[in-house]
Amino acid sequence: MPDAPMPPLQLTDVQRSVASELDRIAPVIDELGRRFADAGHELSLVGGPVRDAMLGRHHNDLDLSTSARPEQTERLLKGWAEAIWDMGRAFGTIGCRKGEWQVEITTYRSESYDPSSRKPDVDFGDSLVGDLGRRDFTVNAMAVRVPGREVEDPYGGVVDLAHRVLRTPGRPEDSFSDDPLRMMRAARFAAQLGFTVDESVVAAMTAMADRIEIISAERVRDELVKLVCAPYPRLGLALLVETGLAERVLPELPALALERDEHHRHKDVYEHTLTVLEQAIDLEPRLPGEGPDFVSRFAALMHDVGKPRTRRFVDDGTVTFHHHDVVGAKITRKRMKALRFSNDDIEAVSKLVELHLRFHGYGTGEWTDSAVRRYVRDAGDQLERLHVLTRADCTTRNQRKADRLRRTYDELEERIARLSEEEELASIRPDLDxxxxxxxxxxxxxxxxxxxxxxxxxxxxxxxxxxxxxxxxxxxxxxxxxx
Incomplete structure (x- = not known):
């Protein structure tokens, strides 16, 4: 998992990828393009679907932009779409479903923002270029006109995508003043795409970090979840810390950079934490289900947040963090409540943080069967995630020590499996009701x-x-x- 940007793309590869994707989605875009053209309106595939097509990434959620007004779009979709919805009508958006495809079509927009609010005053625009200019980053400000398939790239998005760079179509200060959430989106896209962020964008994010405070906790939470569940979360998290945004949205993370781990003094706890997160991601195939596991990843990110408050210096020069597991669980619960996470997510992550050190009392296998039963009971439905977190928390460079810890945990899991088979530990009850x-x-x-x-x-x-x-x-x- 890289903590540095990936090499540039070749433009020929970009062209080949986008042509292949446009052929795949042709049953939707070509038919719609003709319907709108016959009615005298423009229609273009825009934003993320264009970017992802150039990256060779496929999905069935399509965003299109049009010169038609919402009521005209709705009329043109009738008789073609299998279902139509208009929850976004106030913002010019009409949605529909056609087979396996979900489509959102939005009228060209020209927006102005109140500096004290993220919500725009929506005015409909009259040109595709003007509509693209109000988008967050150049790689999202490209379009493909349909059905003719002419590429519109007024801000150099293709070149930026080839070089894996995030820039804004205009001045980043203007973009972030209009919508401060775009600063979080920069970190999220870095984590999702493995891109670097242009120096001017980083500078604007640093200077304007305070602006994030006008954004609702729910919207910040949603961006943070997408970032943590992305393929390269270290890139996004490091950007949040570097720019000072993390101080406003997840202050427990940059606080870790000030601490030293008592077992690995050559590492600060911040770097240790990012490594634990990456190792937890590598262990996700152990978990049931498919795709990123937010609870497991966020527990890895938060597992040591209790250390700053529990740091103590001992006379021999060592540093201790006694009870940082319990303190960290309380801090985690408070932060997740502030970010409006669900109660289920809060309880799951907090439990993992509180239990992440429990295994270290196991020694070389001294636990009795009673202690193993309690370990399983206390973990409850988070046992598999606790296995992942405990294994990921080993970041020692001493290979012999790492191998010994792994073998010991293998033994513990074998004991749990044996006892579970004999006693149904997951549903353990007293022998009388x-x-x-x-x-x-x-x-x-x-x-x-x-x-x-x-x-x-x-x-x-x-x-x-x-x-x-x-x-x-x-x-x-x-x-x-x-x-």
Missing amino acids: GNQIMQILGIGPGREVGQAYQHLLELRMDLGPMTEEQARDHLLTWWAARG
């Missing part, structure tokens, strides 16, 4: 039933499965001891 407890003790519903249930659960963890008679004897002994 609440009704049986009340019947044996002769009591009704109340606090004592819950206390008895918890006692039997702890016994189940310590002793493993028991017969009903054994569980009954333990319950009565506990009850008698309570008087």
Whole structure:
């Protein structure tokens, strides 16, 4: 996984890629192009689909721009599209579905912004070039007219794409003043595409970082999720830190650059964290499902955020971060709430941060079966992600130590698998249920039933499965001891 930009593309490869993609989507763009042309309107494929076509990336969500007004677009789609929606009508956008394709067609726009708000005043424009000029980056400001397939590239997007560079069509200061979220998008596109960011764009992002504060937490969160789930998140995260944007949206990340890891003094915790993130990504095939796993990646990013608050200097010159796992979980929960993450995501990531050090008490296998059961119970439905995070957290350059840690964790996973097969650890329960407890003790519903249930659960963890008679004897002994 690179932390540096990839080599330039050859223009011949770009041309070949875009021709191949246009042939693939021809059933949509050629038919629509003719319908609009016959009605006297222009229609062009624009933005991300054009950029991705040149990169050889395929998808079935198509963005088009037109001289037609929304009501005219809607009329032209009737009888062709299988479904039509107009939630974006206020912004000039009509959406539709045709077979496997989802299409959004937007009237040429000319926008002005209130400096205190990201929301534009939308005015319809009258030219494709003017519409392209209001887009975020030159690689997104290209178009292909349909059905004729003439490429429109008024701002040099093809050259920038070939050189893998992000620039704005006009002055970056104007672009970011209009829409500060574009600064986050620069980091996100760097992470998604593996591109470098032009120096003038970086300078504007640095000077205008405070402008991000007018953007809603939800929009910042969405860009951050896309960045973290991108192929090269280190590139985007490093840009956020370099420009000062991270101080405003995820201040826990740049704070790590000030800390030293107690086990690897040659590394700061920030670099260690980015390495853990990359190693967690490499381990994602271990997880169920396909594609990027945001929870696993974000837990890797946040796992050491408790270190700045727990740093202590010892007399012998070493540095400790005791309880940074617990403190980090609290910090993570607070940050994710501020960014309006779902409760499920907050709880999952926070649990992983809190548990990421638990394995280090395993030593060379000293845990009893009881301790292994508790490890599984505490991880709950995050056990597979905890396996990934724990393995990714090993960044030592000492190969012998790394191999030893890997073998030890292999052994722990084998013990978990064996116990799970024998005892169904994932759904572990006491050997008596609440009704049986009340019947044996002769009591009704109340606090004592819950206390008895918890006692039997702890016994189940310590002793493993028991017969009903054994569980009954333990319950009565506990009850008698309570008087």
